[in-house]
Amino acid sequence: MADWTVTGLGWHDGVPRLGATDWQREHAREITAGLRIGWRVSGPRRCTGVRSSRGHRRCPYREQVAPQGGSSQCETCQRADPGLALARDQILDDGRPYRLYLAWFGAGLLKVGLTGEHRGIARLLDQAAPVFTFVGRGRLPAVRRAELTVAQAGLARERVRSSVKAAAWWGLAEVADRRAELLACRREVLRLLAGHGIELLPDSPVVDQVGLFGLAEGAPAAYRKVTALSPGATLVGTVRPAIGSHLFIDPQGADGHPQDQPLLLDTRLLAGWGLAAADDVRGCSGLGLRDCVRPSEPGAQDALF
Template identity: 55%
Template sequence: MTIGAQRAGWMSTGLSWHEGRALLGAVSGARVHERAVEPGVEVGWLLHGPRRCTGAWLAGATERTPCPHHAVIDPDGGPTQCPACQSVDRGLALARDQILDDGRTYLLYLAWFGEGLLKVGLTAEQRGDSRLLEQGALAYAFTARGGLPAVRRAELTVAASGLARERFKSRLKTEHWWSHGDAAHRRTVLTAARAQAHRLLEGHAVERLADRPVVDQVERYGLAGGAPEAYREIAGLADGAVVAGRLRAPIGKHLFLDQADGSGPLLLDTRRLTGWTLTPVSGRPSEGLALQERVRPPEPDTQEALF
């Protein structure tokens, strides 16, 4: 079954990455379906509301547990879980430092999202590069390895030094897709940053990783030539909206969809789909969407003033 052929009545859980593949998920009750997101595929989704909570990942569970309250959530962005599901979600508990140690091995990473956008974070070793792909990191370097408490302390140390930040807003990341330098520059920046991080982590109870290669993902995302010169970003969805087009390579949780009428690509943050019920449609244009224009900014004028 292709992405565009999801059955009616399935609620979107958004896009995730697993073993290097982008997957669009949907649930119906306790059943979960995932479809690979491939460039060149035509998709069309009719949205049905209300938008509902997607449930939670519970400790020890291998699949998401549906929301027992079928709670309605904000239709225009915002959290994709109701407060009750947020309170028991394992991933959120880790992010909020409510789980101090879960026995797993973690990796500390430095991720590059553009000039001046260096992020430090951690991910469970068993997830490989999935977290870096989900964030849309243009390049990254694994920096240290250890148990959760030690790696979390290492993350805080690097962040406190000012070398890298723990978070960047999505809009700031996408603005750097137009201009991101070359692979050699990204490798140089990350190699130097990792060496500096290792000096900061002397005495920490982590294994410092000096021989892991810097991984560059710009070509994988189809961004070697930068983002489209101009596009429209989907800023809001509503009941009855249609999202349609031909997919480009996924970038983190974002999808570019080329429009059949030649009006230019749309950019969809798939987190906006999460919680809506989708019905496949074909031959229908995108409609019912709140859109914002995005245009490549002019190059800075470096010519010296004459007077």
């Protein structure tokens, strides 16, 4: 990439693509397993604008946003964002059909949510749902009421934090077990929503995405999570399969050799930063990092020495 500002990583037609703009053109690069990257971050971090069904609209003010954490949008663009308006219940009915889904993120970790039918399974890919199924469809008000009914009944939660999802990657159940847990929840949900005013989908397939995300063997036993970026930071290495908005990267050290522990990057941290090719650097630098290690098995005896 020449000098581009990152707008975010999203799944399109089942493929993860990192979007960027030079404020005149848009570009999206496929981020596939085995891709070799060499990126240098530049600032300041600026608002990423608004994305809707009609495409991406750049921030008219090129507003600066907080360099670490928080939103990659300025307040004006947040107010104009239809996705945020939907999440905040500011859209009552837009006339389009929506689907109600159940997603399994780990043992005892089930989520209920809704997505526009026109988006297919993109939302479930964006959310890195290991397993999911659709349970109903209808207009937005009815599907939203059904979502709240399921959540209030305690069958599934409305939100699962990224840190909770990542922690669950260390202990994903076997294929049959995760499928069985999701199907058991779906049976309860279908009973609960009978006569609720939405079209139920009892025969919708259960989709398992664990292999697609490269999590068949779980997450690496130890890795370092990228917690912060700053101007001049570099990322050099080879990416593993994308997991929603997250990338495991096998990094290259300053000596030009691979490092032992992979990095976990939530690409939402990149949104708003400038990104350019870094062919002249040999390793990663300028990153805030936190060590993450697989917890000991319950009941495991501590080592004596």
